[in-house]
Structures are given as C-alpha cells and as structure tokens.
Amino acid sequence: MNIIVEKNWDNHPHIALVKLNRPKVLNALSTDLMNELIDALFKLEDDKEVRVIVLTGDDRAFAAGADIAEMVEHTPVDKIMENRFRAWSQLPLIGKPIIAAVSGFALGGGCELAMTCDMIIAGDNAKFGQPEISIGAMPGAGGTQRLTRIIGKSKAMLMNLTGEMIDAKKAYDWGLVAKVVPAETLLQETFEIAKKIAAKAPVAVRLAKESINRAYETTLKEGMEFERRNFYLTFSSADQKEGMRAFLEKREAKYTGR
Numbered sequence: 001m002n003i004i005v006e007k008n009w010d011n012h013p014h015i016a017l018v019k020l021n022r023p024k025v026l027n028a029l030s031t032d033l034m035n036e037l038i039d040a041l042f043k044l045e046d047d048k049e050v051r052v053i054v055l056t057g058d059d060r061a062f063a064a065g066a067d068i069a070e071m072v073e074h075t076p077v078d079k080i081m082e083n084r085f086r087a088w089s090q091l092p093l094i095g096k097p098i099i100a101a102v103s104g105f106a107l108g109g110g111c112e113l114a115m116t117c118d119m120i121i122a123g124d125n126a127k128f129g130q131p132e133i134s135i136g137a138m139p140g141a142g143g144t145q146r147l148t149r150i151i152g153k154s155k156a157m158l159m160n161l162t163g164e165m166i167d168a169k170k171a172y173d174w175g176l177v178a179k180v181v182p183a184e185t186l187l188q189e190t191f192e193i194a195k196k197i198a199a200k201a202p203v204a205v206r207l208a209k210e211s212i213n214r215a216y217e218t219t220l221k222e223g224m225e226f227e228r229r230n231f232y233l234t235f236s237s238a239d240q241k242e243g244m245r246a247f248l249e250k251r252e253a254k255y256t257g258r
C-alpha cells in the first residue's frame, strides 16, 4: 500500500490522516502512489463526516520527489498517453482543506505536492527544494509557478537554478510554511490546527479556501468580487445563522455542514 488512510484520526470524527508510504525510497511519488493518493482524497472528499485532511510522510521524508527510477527512460509521449499528470491536475479539485505536515525532505514533486495543499506545517527538520535542475530536468508540477507566487521571483530562481535546499526556518521566513514546530510534535501540533478548522462551519471553510486559492489566479478586482459572492453565499447556509445566533446567545455553535 503506497498510501495509508486513517479516518477518525485520534478518534476525531472529522479529521482524516493520509500518509505517504514508500519509506524505502523516501516516499518517491510514483504514478501508482499519486493515483492511489488522488483516489483516497476523493473518497474523503465524498465522505460527509470528514472535514479536514492532513497529508504527511514519515520522519525522514514527506516526499523526495517524483520517482526517478520510474521516470528516467520516459518520453514525452509516455507522459501524455499514460496521463501521468491526472492526479496532479485533480488535486486542486478537492474542496476540503488539506494540511501538509512535513518532516524531513520535501523535494521536487514532494515540495510541489506540499505547495498544492492548503497550508504547510513543518517540523524543524524539514528541508524544501526543487533539485530537478541537478538531474537535468526542471519542475513540472508547480515548482516554477506556485513557488514563485509564494516566495517571489528572485528566491524561486535561486532555489530552482541552484537546486539547493532550504531549511524549515528559511521556508517560514520566506512564507512557504505557515508554522515550524519541533519535529517530534509535528503530528500533534498539526492535529491541533486541524481540530480548530474542523470545529468551524464546513460551508464557510470551503468557500474561504476557494476564495484564497482564487487570489492566485485572478486580478484583485475579480478576486474581490469572487470573495464578496462567496461571503454572500455563506448567508444561505444554516451554519451561518447558527454561528451568529450562538455568538449572540453566548453559547457554542453546533455546525451541521448545511
């Protein structure tokens, strides 16, 4: 099994943990792994109980990139005809929040996978990089695009053209990760963040995620309009009424996801 899914993570009914599981090759992202990952994520997307997904690897690596042994003799025709980017292009279609909990290496496709998630929480042992240039290639799933939007042109050039890794502190300083925590407590700390999100109104969480992601793809004016519409849309949910009434009645809100 290239992917291990733990629903009801730590007995929480709304949080699922998804673990990349090819430890011998530092969780290298083979096509099979990526296809299993996207299938697992869509199952969780369809599961009404699940509200937040945490994606992780192991202590040594989140993922050290696409599987080089699998890729080495590929031709562009192989990649096109076998639709090897299917999983990658479907990842942004997941509407539920996905948190990447990164310990160890997040390189090449591994860094790109983490960036495709909605936020990255890094252990203090994490290392991020786009080392494809060192093996005669270049990123193919966001290393020149998402990374540039996140950390800016000059730093993205530095990472992409030298292939050098940055540590967790630098990744935090550069805005790539939301939080750095001790590696030993990475999963607990990520669980606490997931718990906070899982306690919010799922419709509002979904619409907020969608709006933030839109900021990367549109002009400010269009993005503001999109945000306004999603804001209005929250007022069609029972959870908005419940959330605001609960505030006024000084009680805890009970959200149903409707």
Ligand code: CO8
Pocket (backbone or CB within 6 Å): 024, 025, 026, 028, 029, 064, 065, 066, 067, 068, 069, 084, 085, 105, 107, 108, 109, 110, 112, 131, 132, 135, 138, 139, 140, 141
């Ligand atoms: N693919 C396949 N196997 C890998 C990979 C990988 N990306 N990374 C590590 N491994 C394997 C090693 O070959 C080794 O296997 P074995 O024990 O059989 O020799 C095992 O994992 C352990 O690795 P190392 O012995 O090298 O461990 P070290 O601690 O010495 O080094 C490093 C760790 C620095 C992470 C090193 O393994 C390394 O440099 N790995 C390659 C990193 C890399 O270049 N990644 C980019 C790959 S290309 C890419 O991601 C393009 C993405 C495009 C989008 C996706 C399209 C489908």
